[in-house]
Amino acid sequence: MKQLININVNGTNFELAVNPGMTLLDLLREELRLTGTKKGCELGDCGACTVIMEGKAVNSCIVLALESDGKHVETIEGLAVGEKMHPIQQAFVEKGGIQCGYCTPGMVMRTKAFLDECPDPDSEQIKEALTGNLCRCTGYTKIIEAVETASLYLKGKTPEIIEFQPQKSAMDLTVVGKRLPKLDSPDKATGRAIYTDDIVLPNMLYGKLLLSPIAHAKIISIDTSEAEALPGVKAVLTGKDVPDATWGTSPPRYDEYVLAKEKVRYVGDVVAAVAAIDEETCYKALKLIKVDYEELPAVFDPFEAMKPGAPRLFDHKYENNINTHVDHHFGNIDEGFADADYVREAKFTGNRIFQNPMEPHCAIAEWDRHDRVVLYTSTQVVHYVHHQLSRIFNKPLGDIRVIMTNCGGGFGAKAATNYLEILSIFLAKKTGRPVKMRYSRKEMYLYGRGRHKQHITLKMGVKKDGTITAVHQKAVLEGGAYSSFGIVSAYYAGSMLTTLYKFPNYRYEGFRVNTNLPPCGAMRGHGTPHPRFAFESLLSMLADDIGMDHISIRLKNAMTPETRTCNDLDIHSCELKACLELVRKKSGWDGKKGKLPLGRGIGIGCGGFVSGAGYPIYRSDFPHSNAIIKIQEDGSKATLFVGDADIGQGSDTVLAQAAAEALGITLDHISVISADSELTPIGFGAYSSRVTLMGGNASKMAGDSVRDKLLPTASALLNVPADKIKASNNKFFSIDNPEISIPWADVAKTYFSKQGPLTGNGHYSPPKGLGGNYKGAAVGTSPAFSFSASVCEVQVNLETGKVKILNFWDAHDCGTAINPMAVEGQVEGAIVMGMSEVLFEDEIFDSNGKMVNPDLHNYLMATSADIPVIDSSIVDSYEPEGPFGAKEVGEGATLPVLGAIANAIADAIGVRIYDLPITPEKILNAIRSKGQE
């Protein structure tokens, strides 16, 4: 029964009737529609829902609304005064402390309560204070800077302004190369930014999925009658209600049904969907669905799964459960190993990692009366969702509209179509009403698509001088129940080993194996972090064996510009050597390596990645990125329409910078509309670290086009020949005499008045014919490759085995950094995510295939207290294929981290750990077994 409460929220009194079970979070979000406070884990572990109650920061997800009776509650919406942001919000915006923005409201509110109590904190106190607020994007570094800055603002002080040396390639640019706050950050800082779950449509229903409790079973029968009879339930769907067509991510491996037919293949497989008036009714209905299963033997280990006679997940394909098999051989490894003076082989094992974006997946479908569907979703890839829906519902693209709302992080978890996107539409169609579906944190883990756990055997041969002569990698990828991105992951695991170092002879044998576990997919660095961890580890081991310095052996073999790798990847710009030299110097490597006391260690790792996949996921001739720029009739503002998705990495801002530079206007004169299939031209979205280069090229081209259209008008107005006119800083001016100038807006307005709408188009496709002619040669191709080197220093407690990562020095070749502050944000985020993967994270399953730790309480991620001091550098580089010389940073930044930490730990304790995560217990056991030798 509802009870009355009186609550003061942000200074306003409310008298409300609430159900006893309602949380304060739901009261704020659903009753008061203050959606700035976010729902991240619902169990008090992530802090996204932090509000201040009676002056104290609390997790509103585990406070009953009734307990707020008579209390004062402050939320993110209460901080700003009108247009003027609170100093804390201002600091978060200016310092780049906001990426996806989903943790931001909670983080800001925690900061508010903290600075109220402790107005003059040092950075250690800040780190400690924020440990209840998880952030997956920023690596906390810029957030801590923001809190420091906020404390100065609140004391009426002005923070010191630091001058940054621009890169050589950005010297003459006015917008590109500048450390500008992200365009969307004020919205995110104030809680105004709308994420999918913040949307409530009139007459909307909620949907939930029934997930299999059994790892492998035949479905004998499903009885939904009781569920359908439950008041409030509007639709129940099972496998018989959906088409027989399969779907998935990679066309050769579409192997998922919309709802299970005949069989379930893992704990979490989707069996039925329910729509009802609220989530509570959905959950009650799910319990009333009776499924009769006939349990089948299940297999969870890929090596067991490949054995003859093992349970098969698919009866008619994937023999021995081998979902993908790759066997690539370039050069001749036998000759290569014969040429080597020294050969070593070792086995490495990765871990099962989940991306854990702070925002759970959510989708809302609305099937309108014109037989058209509109889908709001938190996705990285509007176009691929659009394409997949078109297939499943057998409708042309024009009859479906996919709108990406703000997206609270992805890292690959939202890089493909998901069940919510499909089933919300089926349920909306069945009921004729809008349907919202969202995953709980546990449901996210069970949907899966995280990093494949790889079992790697790596063999490498070197000459006495360190020259690599041959590499042989065998990788077994534990795939989970379905393919998802897996076929690509299996190819990437092999193809990307060749881009950092030159070696002529390479064999890669890869097996992706189905098991009765949640499907694995694409996660930051897609398929390559575990092989890279193995490679960087083995390279350092070999260096020790031949008595060579770890950085020297990397310099010896380092990739150089304009090189074709042994597997036919074309490297253009490459400053790996500069990265290595820089981190050697900054870390004080020469004074530390081999000279640190037992327990302290230093290690190096290198990385790199594609700047966008050379080919689309399904066969298509569309340009990969496309942009339209439309100029307001008075010339006051440009709007960039681009299909690519800003998932928090800051691509809207970066693309706007590229467009504004081309147009000749400043960033405050451009806004961005992105990732809406109706409004924006197709863009493949945010995956394979592609947006800066590809979306940037399209945006730049559209900007160039508008500017070129304006030149004749400017020429007439200035009475200067068009080829002697330049546009920049909101002016057209004579190159010879910059005094002769006219405001940009005046030129645009004149153009519009005479010639009508002023627009420009841009598009980008990678160069034709990338890659070799062998099967699978497309995976790994890219217009450009990034490079990076990281040095890590650690302290290992020799008694407990616990690791403290002290420092990271990273140097990245991302070409021209379009926004250096955003680049640093990517690097810091990747370092902390990588560190968290190496030290803490692992999905654990019991003997029945049930995940043991599907929450943020038991699946540990790094907090602000765990992070090292990060020094992030960008080296001078220019990529001819990229916009203004730019290439990727987002995924590549992950790659050096795993190896650098593993090498540092090995250096600290004198013994190496070969399997991830590197837990204190493994370290201690390694130290002990070394002692017994």
Place this chain on the structure above:
Amino acid sequence: MYIPDFNYHKPKSLLEALSILKECEKGILIAGGTDLLVEIKKGVRKVTDLITLSGVSELLEIDNNDDFIKIGSSLTHNDVMNSNIIKSELPALAEACSKVGSHQIRNSATIGGNICTGASCADTAPILLAYEASVQLTSMDSERLVPLKDFIINHHVTTIRSDEIMTGIIINKSKHRTVACFEKFGLREAASISVASSSSVIRFDSENCISANIVVGACGPIPIISENAGSFLSGKSLKELIASDDFLVRAGELASNDSKPISDIRGTADYRRHLVKILTVAAIRKSLNQIAN
């Protein structure tokens, strides 16, 4: 995720709370709710009647008497760790409170809740056991004082009766010089569950250790008082304890032997036993350093 409806009772005094609790057979008390609401949301606990203690102000005080300190059960971990009384009289308890959950959790979660939940990994229970705390249990008909060691009897099982409210935690003051320390090992730097912990409270007369309580946390269904480590240390002179690590190491081994850890996702039993040794040595050493300083 949702919380099914329940009957909500919000008494405004202890007396009213006790009376509701007596009448309402299925009544469950809620304090901070950071464990209870999570259990309800996960569906592992059903509740029909919830009696909140948030309106009962009697449970929010710290009494500092000549002979004992009484900590109100509804005080949050942050309240306790920030209390000047606790910081000066029971610093190891303040330390243990500071290691529980995150700041937000510590703002809601109460010390009474931490004890009554009876989780094997609770951080305040071991140090309170080492301080030889008792809990005050009050019902409409009676009030009793139960030594904490007799209160927590199994993982999530205590001897509280369904009509009782834990109203306070009482720690007697010692006339003897007392040093104490709480040492915890978690897998990350903050907001982590104890893999193992060790609490030491050691008392000295002018020269000698007259009692030592070593309590191991998260290494058994309940915190384990290491009788062997305690009796080993008792009677040793301060001088000899400070002079040689051998005694500390021996005490650590004894505590380790007395612990009964299981293997779970946070660590194996073997590793936990090892940690107990390390943590116990560290706890005793830090305790002794308090005297040296």
